[in-house]
Amino acid sequence: MALNLALAAVLAALASAGVSLFAQRRIAVLKYLAFPFLLLSGLCAAVAGGMILGDGDVQSAQLPFGLPWLPWQVRLDVLSGLFLLIIGIVTFAVGLFGPGYVSEYEHGGHPLVQLGVFTGLFVAGMQLVVLANDAFMFMIAWELMSLSSYFLVVFHHEQAANRRAGFLYLLMAHVGGLAILLGYGVLATFGDGFSFDAMRAALLSPLWASVAFSLAFFGFGMKAGLVPLHAWLPEAHPVAPSHISALMSGVMLKVAIYGFVRMTLDLIGDVQWGWGVAVLLIGSISALLGILYAMQQNDLKRLLAYSSIENVGVIFLGLGMALVFIGTGHQGLGAIALVAGLFHAFNHALFKSLLFLGAGNVIQRTHEQNIERMGGLLTRLPYTGVFFLIGSMSIASLPPFNGFASEWLTFQAALQAGALDNGVLRILIPFTAAMLALTGALSVACFVKAYGVAFLGQPRSRRARHARATAWGMRGAQGLLALLCLLAGVLPNVMVNLLSTIPKLLTGTGLQSATVHGWLWLTPVSSTVASYSAPLVLLGILVAWGLAWQLLHPRGARAVRRGAIWDCGFGPLNARMQYTGTSFSMPLRRIFSPVWRIEEKVDRQSEAEGLRVSRLAHQMQVHDHSWAALYEPIGRFVLLAARRIALLQQGNIRVYIAYSFFTLLVLLWLIS
Amino acid sequence: MADLLTLNGWLLALLQAALFVAGAPLLTIWVKRNKCRLQNRRAPSLLQPYRDLAKLFRKQVVLAENASPLFRCAPYIVFAATVLAAATIPLLSTNLPTAAIADMIVLVGFLAVGRFFLALAGMDIGTAFGGMGASREVSLSSLAEPAMLMVIFTLAMSAQSTNLSSVVQYLYDAGLVLRPSLLFALLGLLLVAVAESGRIPVDNPATHLELTMVHEAMILEYSGRHLALMEWAAQLKLMIFGVLIVNIFFPWGIATELSASALFIGLLAVTVKLSLIGVVLAFAETSLAKMRVFLVPQFLNLAFLLALLGALSHIILEVDI
Numbered sequence: 001m002a003l004n005l006a007l008a009a010v011l012a013a014l015a016s017a018g019v020s021l022f023a024q025r026r027i028a029v030l031k032y033l034a035f036p037f038l039l040l041s042g043l044c045a046a047v048a049g050g051m052i053l054g055d056g057d058v059q060s061a062q063l064p065f066g067l068p069w070l071p072w073q074v075r076l077d078v079l080s081g082l083f084l085l086i087i088g089i090v091t092f093a094v095g096l097f098g099p100g101y102v103s104e105y106e107h108g109g110h111p112l113v114q115l116g117v118f119t120g121l122f123v124a125g126m127q128l129v130v131l132a133n134d135a136f137m138f139m140i141a142w143e144l145m146s147l148s149s150y151f152l153v154v155f156h157h158e159q160a161a162n163r164r165a166g167f168l169y170l171l172m173a174h175v176g177g178l179a180i181l182l183g184y185g186v187l188a189t190f191g192d193g194f195s196f197d198a199m200r201a202a203l204l205s206p207l208w209a210s211v212a213f214s215l216a217f218f219g220f221g222m223k224a225g226l227v228p229l230h231a232w233l234p235e236a237h238p239v240a241p242s243h244i245s246a247l248m249s250g251v252m253l254k255v256a257i258y259g260f261v262r263m264t265l266d267l268i269g270d271v272q273w274g275w276g277v278a279v280l281l282i283g284s285i286s287a288l289l290g291i292l293y294a295m296q297q298n299d300l301k302r303l304l305a306y307s308s309i310e311n312v313g314v315i316f317l318g319l320g321m322a323l324v325f326i327g328t329g330h331q332g333l334g335a336i337a338l339v340a341g342l343f344h345a346f347n348h349a350l351f352k353s354l355l356f357l358g359a360g361n362v363i364q365r366t367h368e369q370n371i372e373r374m375g376g377l378l379t380r381l382p383y384t385g386v387f388f389l390i391g392s393m394s395i396a397s398l399p400p401f402n403g404f405a406s407e408w409l410t411f412q413a414a415l416q417a418g419a420l421d422n423g424v425l426r427i428l429i430p431f432t433a434a435m436l437a438l439t440g441a442l443s444v445a446c447f448v449k450a451y452g453v454a455f456l457g458q459p460r461s462r463r464a465r466h467a468r469a470t471a472w473g474m475r476g477a478q479g480l481l482a483l484l485c486l487l488a489g490v491l492p493n494v495m496v497n498l499l500s501t502i503p504k505l506l507t508g509t510g511l512q513s514a515t516v517h518g519w520l521w522l523t524p525v526s527s528t529v530a531s532y533s534a535p536l537v538l539l540g541i542l543v544a545w546g547l548a549w550q551l552l553h554p555r556g557a558r559a560v561r562r563g564a565i566w567d568c569g570f571g572p573l574n575a576r577m578q579y580t581g582t583s584f585s586m587p588l589r590r591i592f593s594p595v596w597r598i599e600e601k602v603d604r605q606s607e608a609e610g611l612r613v614s615r616l617a618h619q620m621q622v623h624d625h626s627w628a629a630l631y632e633p634i635g636r637f638v639l640l641a642a643r644r645i646a647l648l649q650q651g652n653i654r655v656y657i658a659y660s661f662f663t664l665l666v667l668l669w670l671i672s
Numbered sequence: 673m674a675d676l677l678t679l680n681g682w683l684l685a686l687l688q689a690a691l692f693v694a695g696a697p698l699l700t701i702w703v704k705r706n707k708c709r710l711q712n713r714r715a716p717s718l719l720q721p722y723r724d725l726a727k728l729f730r731k732q733v734v735l736a737e738n739a740s741p742l743f744r745c746a747p748y749i750v751f752a753a754t755v756l757a758a759a760t761i762p763l764l765s766t767n768l769p770t771a772a773i774a775d776m777i778v779l780v781g782f783l784a785v786g787r788f789f790l791a792l793a794g795m796d797i798g799t800a801f802g803g804m805g806a807s808r809e810v811s812l813s814s815l816a817e818p819a820m821l822m823v824i825f826t827l828a829m830s831a832q833s834t835n836l837s838s839v840v841q842y843l844y845d846a847g848l849v850l851r852p853s854l855l856f857a858l859l860g861l862l863l864v865a866v867a868e869s870g871r872i873p874v875d876n877p878a879t880h881l882e883l884t885m886v887h888e889a890m891i892l893e894y895s896g897r898h899l900a901l902m903e904w905a906a907q908l909k910l911m912i913f914g915v916l917i918v919n920i921f922f923p924w925g926i927a928t929e930l931s932a933s934a935l936f937i938g939l940l941a942v943t944v945k946l947s948l949i950g951v952v953l954a955f956a957e958t959s960l961a962k963m964r965v966f967l968v969p970q971f972l973n974l975a976f977l978l979a980l981l982g983a984l985s986h987i988i989l990e991v992d993i
Contacts, residue, residue, distance in 0.1 A: 415834065449810075561735070564737060
């Protein structure tokens, strides 16, 4: 039943792609056919995922496609169910958001067919990845997902920077894809077959298991955007249309995490704790660097893209901890860490899609991407303002929203490091917890900046001042995701209960005591060690606020008076006197200065022997170190190698005939 | 868990929260009076902060023309979040049901909620001062908050619990044992407390309209009851850190059972301890000068490092294998 529903979701997504073929000049086809099909697809996927998570069973089937000796096999278990749920919820929200958003493309020859067809294929590809039960189908679905999203990244191909971002994305997606393919190759060799069932049964030597793990970590880590393989992510995610950015950041990164968990914990099986250490270190570095880079961005969507790197880092931190615990035989603690990581993946899908949809809404209304040219949007776009605030609080992991719940769970898992025998591990895990604490505090700073500069203060540009209200579908999509953020934060037990079936499936040990005290209490280890009651916290917040309001807020006309802003008596303040995003992040730029490559140029022209400055220009660019340290050397090496190989090309026909002759000779010698 | 939620427990939690809220201005004025005496000035009466608050509550609120609804909600949210943070801290007794609802990590979360809205409110009007204050506040606290979490982790690993009541009970039962991890944690928390409650040498609560201020710059546009709530929340924050320091590291006298006499002793003990720490704070503030803003990160890095050392020394020296 659930599996059929999941396949129906795939069909609906393909149907959405199919009808878009007829959208040549008619945007109505996209609005009233393609997006409703996406909505349907999302609904089916979410229901299917929810059902399988609730039941906890495994359903599998064979599809009548594929190679003669390898029909496509699909399987739905709780792990794929969770990710199907994630895909479904976000696709549903995108289906709701889309019709209002694409009105923008009504005039001015945007390739609508391209947008509709590849969105449908992209969603179908992601759904097939989590359903696949053999490596062959997995790789086809994976490539479908990567390639169709490439065409969405280059949707605004009239700008050269977007084409460059698209190329980078394509290149890195395929390097990653190659690593994944090789990883499956190792497993298929030992398991004697391409189906996941055969790979599960395979017995790998520890060395080969490590090789397969390294390939999977590299390949899926590249897709998930782990530092230092992240360089494509902040280029590619922001340039796609915003609902696609939501799908890419909210869902596609999660599909990579699915692939990693599936391959490491399910297919390879025998976990070694050394892998966990690698994942833990890379994860915490990604989290910290991701948020520090995000902090310095002024392009709203780029900021969100960098913050995705941070959150992926946090998720991998949880997974790494799970690998360490499971690898050292602490299955119960591993289950807590795994649930924490997966819960954060679910939460990140919710709030990051919410934020990207909000950003899309703002960009559509103001035609500005840079937060320095926004401002004062809370009063102009009140719904988006409130929903974006909820998203910011969730991502900054503030109680009672969902980001806090999963971070709390991650901390609780980290605090159990004392159970480990290895002294180095016992130190390493609290140290990564410290990195996580720093990351969390920095994300508060980052989102105070994003929200404060974009939504509060005075409008910084004419377009921001004249921003108008939004279509209802767009509000509805954001409202739905905001509500889910609150619900997942206030009732974390529901989600944790559903998720606890995943470690049970993968390692045989579920969460023993997380929810034994009923829906009100979350007690991951035991009730004496730690407890958190999110519903009572929400109640407390409401009571405290209500009491303060009731007791202290006077009734009647005397309540408030409006007056001019206090300007020290120097005349009216204008919007350019506000603190800017760049100045807001300046203290942190100074404190963590080695993290970036900062190019700052101050051009000062003065008259009267330097006493009076007549003109002042300031330029600043903040770069990622990874370009100069990693990518450019690789690029130079490739160019150099290409030039060396090009020596073969003489352009002279006699030389080529000589090549053919000698090749023939060598081949003849080989076979004789 | 249900056994925690008895009527007596809830009554005690309410009583403690009320005591916290009512007593917070008293601690602030106590520090101020001591500072006045040390500086040969005449001290204001102990009732002065209450009179100030009452006066502000009676005054009409003047809002800037472009103030958004967030600006009007923020004082209530900041105050409510700070009160909730206070409500989870054992003040008189260790049998506190609210400490199980919200453990120490949630306590840090509540303080972060308050700070988030305080900073946003500072940016809402669009004056340079507000933005400057908000920028400094979030930058400094993004160093202070992890330090505080590391202190909490050290304590949690010693007591095997993140529940603050259990931690206090554990340290109370353990008696006076000199442990390196606790010493590091105490030093770390002291530095964090100074930074988070905005005292010298990090911030100066008495200053206005200087380029050095942090907290005051954010609340510059507030007036009337909004200002009163913000001020009260700041006083509560000082009290929160004071009580955390005295009740975690010097838990003597705290009630471990629910009887009138034990609670009375607990009240007496915490009053004495807080007044002592108030004197210490007044001495420190009189003898130190305020730091340049860009030296504060070094101060907070020291706090973070001390807290991390605390956690590591616990793991290396104190865990029995």
